[in-house]
Amino acid sequence: MNRLVMIGVAAAALSLSQAASADGIKIGITISQTGPGASLGIPQAKTVPLLPKEIAGQSVEYIVLDDGSDATKAVANARKLVTDEKVDALVGGSVTPASIALVEVAAETKTPFISLAGSSAVISPMDDKKKWAFKSPQNDALMAAAIADHMAKKGAKSVGFIGFADAYGDGWLNVITPMLGAKGIKLVATEKYARADTSVTGQVLKILAAKPDVVLIAGAGTPAALPAKTLRERGYTGLVYQTHGAGNNDFLRVGGKDVEDTIMPVGPVLVAAQLPGSNASKTRAMEYVTAYEAANGKDSVSTFGAHIFDADIMLQNAIPVALKSGKPGTPEFRQALRDALEGLKEVVYSHGVTTMTPTDHVGQDARSRVMVTVKDGHWKLLQE
Amino acid sequence: MDLSIFLILVQDGITSGAIYALLALSLVLVFTVTRVIFIPQGEFVAYGTLTMATLEMGEVPTTAYLVVALGVLAGIAGMLTERRVITTRRLALILAETVLLPLLILAATALLAPRKLGLPVEMLLALAIVTPMGPYVYRIAFRPLADAPTLVLLIAAVGVHLALTGLGLVFFGAEGSRTTSFSDLSMTLGPVLVSGQSLWVIGASAALVVGLFLVFDFSLIGKALRATAVNRLGARLVGIEPALSGRIAFGIAAFIGALSGLLIGPLTTVYYDSGFLIGLKGFVAAIIAGLVSYPGAALAALLIGVVESLASFEASAFKEVIVFMVIIPVLLWRSLLHAGIEEEE
Numbered sequence: 001m002n003r004l005v006m007i008g009v010a011a012a013a014l015s016l017s018q019a020a021s022a023d024g025i026k027i028g029i030t031i032s033q034t035g036p037g038a039s040l041g042i043p044q045a046k047t048v049p050l051l052p053k054e055i056a057g058q059s060v061e062y063i064v065l066d067d068g069s070d071a072t073k074a075v076a077n078a079r080k081l082v083t084d085e086k087v088d089a090l091v092g093g094s095v096t097p098a099s100i101a102l103v104e105v106a107a108e109t110k111t112p113f114i115s116l117a118g119s120s121a122v123i124s125p126m127d128d129k130k131k132w133a134f135k136s137p138q139n140d141a142l143m144a145a146a147i148a149d150h151m152a153k154k155g156a157k158s159v160g161f162i163g164f165a166d167a168y169g170d171g172w173l174n175v176i177t178p179m180l181g182a183k184g185i186k187l188v189a190t191e192k193y194a195r196a197d198t199s200v201t202g203q204v205l206k207i208l209a210a211k212p213d214v215v216l217i218a219g220a221g222t223p224a225a226l227p228a229k230t231l232r233e234r235g236y237t238g239l240v241y242q243t244h245g246a247g248n249n250d251f252l253r254v255g256g257k258d259v260e261d262t263i264m265p266v267g268p269v270l271v272a273a274q275l276p277g278s279n280a281s282k283t284r285a286m287e288y289v290t291a292y293e294a295a296n297g298k299d300s301v302s303t304f305g306a307h308i309f310d311a312d313i314m315l316q317n318a319i320p321v322a323l324k325s326g327k328p329g330t331p332e333f334r335q336a337l338r339d340a341l342e343g344l345k346e347v348v349y350s351h352g353v354t355t356m357t358p359t360d361h362v363g364q365d366a367r368s369r370v371m372v373t374v375k376d377g378h379w380k381l382l383q384e
Numbered sequence: 385m386d387l388s389i390f391l392i393l394v395q396d397g398i399t400s401g402a403i404y405a406l407l408a409l410s411l412v413l414v415f416t417v418t419r420v421i422f423i424p425q426g427e428f429v430a431y432g433t434l435t436m437a438t439l440e441m442g443e444v445p446t447t448a449y450l451v452v453a454l455g456v457l458a459g460i461a462g463m464l465t466e467r468r469v470i471t472t473r474r475l476a477l478i479l480a481e482t483v484l485l486p487l488l489i490l491a492a493t494a495l496l497a498p499r500k501l502g503l504p505v506e507m508l509l510a511l512a513i514v515t516p517m518g519p520y521v522y523r524i525a526f527r528p529l530a531d532a533p534t535l536v537l538l539i540a541a542v543g544v545h546l547a548l549t550g551l552g553l554v555f556f557g558a559e560g561s562r563t564t565s566f567s568d569l570s571m572t573l574g575p576v577l578v579s580g581q582s583l584w585v586i587g588a589s590a591a592l593v594v595g596l597f598l599v600f601d602f603s604l605i606g607k608a609l610r611a612t613a614v615n616r617l618g619a620r621l622v623g624i625e626p627a628l629s630g631r632i633a634f635g636i637a638a639f640i641g642a643l644s645g646l647l648i649g650p651l652t653t654v655y656y657d658s659g660f661l662i663g664l665k666g667f668v669a670a671i672i673a674g675l676v677s678y679p680g681a682a683l684a685a686l687l688i689g690v691v692e693s694l695a696s697f698e699a700s701a702f703k704e705v706i707v708f709m710v711i712i713p714v715l716l717w718r719s720l721l722h723a724g725i726e727e728e729e
Contacts, residue, residue, distance in 0.1 A: 007432050034550070036657075040556030165701055192701040196661040198652040199402075201396040202696030202703075221660075222560045222653050250559035254653050 001346065002331040010172050011194055020226060024059035025088050025319065025328040028081030028104070029308070031116065032094035035069030036195070039221045040094040043292075043305030044116060048292045051312045054273040058328060061281040067098055074098035077257050088328050093117050094304070096167055099135075106132040110331060112338040116304075116312040118245070119171055123361040134341050135362045136310040138267060140175045140353065143244050146265035146369050147216065148179040154239060154249035156214045158188045160207035160228045162200070163218030165192035172218035172243055180381060195223045205265070214238050220245030225255035232258045239263060244369075248302040258280040263382070265369045267351040270305040280367055284313070285350040303351070317347050385697065391576045393631055393693045399582040399651070401689020402431075402589035405705065406680035407646045409596060410637035410671070414676045416613035417633040419534050420526055423541040426663025427548035428638045431514050432645020433654035435553070437505040437561035439497055443499025446514050446555040448493040450519075451567065455486035458520035464525055464528025465627075487538055489513055503564065511642050519631040526634075545660070552656030560658070563649035585647045592640065605632060665692070672714045 003040065029048065032041030048062050063085055067074035074093055081087045082105065088104055090113040093099030099117035107129035113337060115122045120139040123130055151159060159180060163169025182189055189210040191203035197253035204227060207215060217227045217240065224246035229241060242251075242264040268275055272285035288309050292301045318340035326332030344356045344363065352368025371382040385393075405427055414422040422659060438445035459482030476575060489512050496509060525544050527535055556622055569580030600606040611619040612629040620626060644662075645654065669688050673680030695706040 034553055043556055136578075166702075192703075193696070194661075195702060196646060196655065196658050197696075197703075198400055198662065199396055199693065200696065202393055202693055202698075203700045205392060205696050206700070221558075222655075226653055231648075233579075248559070254560060254562050288576060326446070 011158055015091070017335040023057065024061050026061050026063065026085055027094075027312075027315065028075050028078065028085060028087035028090050028091070029062055030067045030077035030081065030098070031043070031064065031094040031308070032069040032098065032254050033066040035065075035067075037069035037095040039250070039302075040116070041066070041069070043302045044094060044308045046296055047288075047292065047305040047308045050309070051294065052290075052316065055316050056323055058319070058323070067092070067094075069095050069098065071097045071101040074115070075101050075105055079109075080295040082109045082111055087111065087116065087316060088334055091116065091308060091315075095123075095173075096121065099133075103129055103133045110338075112341055113340075114314060116307045116311065119167070122364070125344075126359050126361070130361070131342075131358070132338055133361060134314065136314065136349070136351070136354075137307045137362075138244065138364055139246055139362055140171055140243075141367075142364060142369055144172065144176040144179055146366075146371060147241050147243075147263075148176060148183055148185070150263060150265075150371060151180070151185055151214055151241070153213070156185055156239070157184045158210070158212045158214075160191075160210055160212035160215045161187060161218065162189075162191040162193060162203055162207060162215065164195050164220070164223075168220055168245060169218045172216075175244045177355050184310040193219075193227065195219070197223075197226065200227050200230050201234075203227070204234055204236075207231075208234055208236060212238070214241060216241040216243075218243050221248060222250050222254040225251055226260055228255060228262060229258040243256040244303070246374075248304070249299050252374065252379070254372075256377070259374050260377075262374050264372060266372050267303045267306065267368065268370050269301070269350045271304045271370060271372055271379050271381045272350075274379075275370070280348050281350055284348055285315055288350045306350045310351050313349040314341060314344060314347060314354070388576070389697070393697055394690055395576050396581070397690035397693030398686060399585050399689070400692060402586045403644050403648055403662065404666045404669050404688050405682040405685035406589050406592060406640050407456040407581065407663055408669035408685045409593065410640040411663075411666055411670040411722035412673065412675055412678055412681050413596075413609070414633050414637045415670070416535075417609055418522070418530070418538045418630045419527060420541055420638060421534070421667075421675075422634075423538075423549050423660075423663065423667075424521070425551065425637060425641055425666065426659030426661070427545060428517065428641025428659065429554055429645040429648070429662055430654055430656055430659035431517070431548075432510055432642035433563060433649035433658075434556040434561055434645075434656065435642075436506060436563045436646055436649055437654075438556075439493075439509055440500075440563060444494050444497045444721055445510075445513065447517075448490045450515055450551065450555070451486040451516055452490050453519040454524070458482045458523035461524045461528065465523075471545040485516060489516065502645070503566065503684050503708040507646055510646060511639065512514055514642035514645075515639040517633060518634035518636070518641075521631050521638075522634040526631065527674065530626065530630070539694055549657050549660065556656045558656070560653040560655040561649075563646070565650040568728045571664050581647075581650050585651070588647055592643070592672050593678075596636075607680070611635060633652065668708060668711050671711055 001059040029122050031044045033045050049066055060254045065077040067077050067271050076142040078090055093102045093115050096119040099122045100116040113133045115135045118137050118140055123133050123135045152182050163172055189207045192198045193203055217224055224242055228240055240262050242262050244266045247270050266279045272289045275282040288306050289301050318337055321340035322336035325336035342356050347354050354363035356363040373382055411422055414420055435445045435447045462478045492507055524541050565581050566584050567580035571578055600610055608624045609613035609629050611624055612626050614628050664687055670681050672684035692707045695703045
């Protein structure tokens with residue numbers, strides 16, 4: 001099934017690029033359909049066929065390329081998209097290193113760029129290059145603040161940390177350490193493990209020796225389940241927190257009963273059906289989940305695919321404004337599109353609401369995250 | 385670190401070490417018989433676990449179709465290599481091995497998989513699906529290069545590794561799987577909690593090591609493999625076909641890989657690309673043993689497992705660095721010991 005869809009996407013992209021018309025809008029997408037970021041890139045690729053083919057009366061063409069989670073390849077893809085296909089906007093970089101590399105290309109070619117990566121380093125601190133870059137996924141800091149708040153509310157005094165020995169784990173550790181400090185929570189153990197590790201017994205024993213009140217696991221996708229399993233095996237009974245990187249259904253499948261009662265912040269899409277009617281992004285989130293599951297089967301949705309859906313909603317709101325200043329395919333249009341993206345106000349998408357400013361190119365607030373737990377092998381929304 | 389933590393870590397290390405030992409043994413076997421440094425060994429581990437996980441869900445794994453495709457390719461490659469010496473009998477043998485066998489495996493899988501006949505049947509199926517890939521890969525990628533220098537064979541191995549990893553992503557997706565444990569048994573020995581699964585891992589590894597020893601010392605095939613390893617030309621002169629030895633070595637390697645996959649599946653989550661790192665640690669052990677000594681490789685693998693486990697406790701951020709750095713003093717020691725011996729090519 002996966003293969004069919006991917007072949008379909010490739011074929012669709014190919015046929016579209018051949019039937020290119022002179023006046024339509026072109027969006028160039030480079031994402032990680034293979035490599036370590038594939039669990040992000042594959043749902044994103046499957047989301048592309050769900051995006052509208054027409055915006056503000058203009059036909060829209062999406063050209064998808066795979067960057068294999070590699071920054072160099074992402075840059076090559078982006079240059080190809082900009083010079084050969086003359087795209088009006090770039091979307092992509094499923095992983096942070098690729099996104100950071102794409103900022104250079106976007107600035108150099110003056111093409112608006114929407115990143116799909118988690119790290120805030122893509123858009124801050126704002127400078128002349130990053131003013132061409134925008135971002136749809138939540139910043140780590142937004143999610144980390146939610147975890148720190150929850151720990152403080154539960155009265156935790158000490159926390160043990162185990163995270164990926166890569167940019168993801170390090171990023172989380174850097175972001176959350178000062179927040180924990182501000183709440184008077186002590187970080188008593190920081191351990192690292194690798195995505196492909198077959199055992200984390202050593203790290204877990206060290207954490208247990210420090211006797212933390214709660215444990216935070218900073219891993220993405222199914223590898224985040226391994227420390228949780230080992231903690232349970234070794235008799236740890238305290239609260240376990242995960243990061244939003246673990247927010248997909250494969251994590252539940254692999255984790256099984258070992259991840260029961262885990263607490264984590266996620267984007268609203270993950271629990272779209274459980275959101276109260278008052279939640280701003282409920283409609284958009286449900287729209288995405290329904291469309292995605294209709295195409296790919298029940299429970300197939302992940303929050304990662306929704307980031308490209310949201311990037312497209314940002315474009316849908318910015319394009320009508322930009323069209324007043326120039327025709328698609330011209331530098332004037334790209335400049336106007338960038339300005340229009342920066343001027344987005346209270347735009348509701350599936351992961352919350354965004355209001356851009358010249359210094360904030362993600363524009364989210366607390367509406368872009370919810371706290372969830374795992375009950376009986378399913379996600380359950382926690383009331384805050 | 386107190387004694388109880390030390391014991392837990394050592395037990396954990398021996399469990400991983402037992403898997404590395406299996407992989408190290410098959411790397412040594414493949415290298416001595418065919419001179420191929422078999423980097424794709426780890427892929428068979430991942431294929432083993434993920435095929436098993438798919439079977440457990442009652443579905444026909446895509447690897448069952450891959451076996452048929454590889455078989456057909458291997459058949460074509462086989463006929464091309466033997467085109468000058470082909471006889472009806474040889475042709476029939478090649479067809480039976482490369483077309484009939486995988487079709488039978490596919491039919492058996494399609495028939496048995498949806499019925500969920502339980503762990504033993506599914507394990508046998510998973511082994512039956514993955515094992516033939518070894519000889520097929522040999523026929524396709526390495527047999528035509530049999531006389532090439534070691535470096536060329538190494539590059540071919542890298543190519544096979546990349547191809548198998550890519551196929552793994554397409555077949556199984558980017559997320560990992562875990563399989564059901566063989567037994568829920570767990571017992572406490574002093575401060576150490578020993579799980580049934582880790583006993584299975586250690587027991588199966590030990591049994592396989594003994595089995596390999598018996599095969600090599602007492603069976604005709606084992607002796608033929610050893611003869612090829614010692615001297616390919618000499619082996620040919622006494623009527624041993626090096627290509628057959630190569631296929632058998634690759635078959636054993638794939639079998640051991642798949643079995644390792646079945647053994648670690650319940651212990652950890654396995655991804656389409658997990659095999660590489662596991663295989664690499666087996667490779668470190670094989671290197672420590674100079675790529676020739678079986679007992680040496682097995683002992684080195686246990687050492688790697690324990691070092692890894694202790695390192696993950698003491699300095700988790702540097703765990704892999706420490707494990708792979710073990711290789712440097714060994715290489716230094718070896719090159720000082722055997723100064724001046726050049727590769728023949």
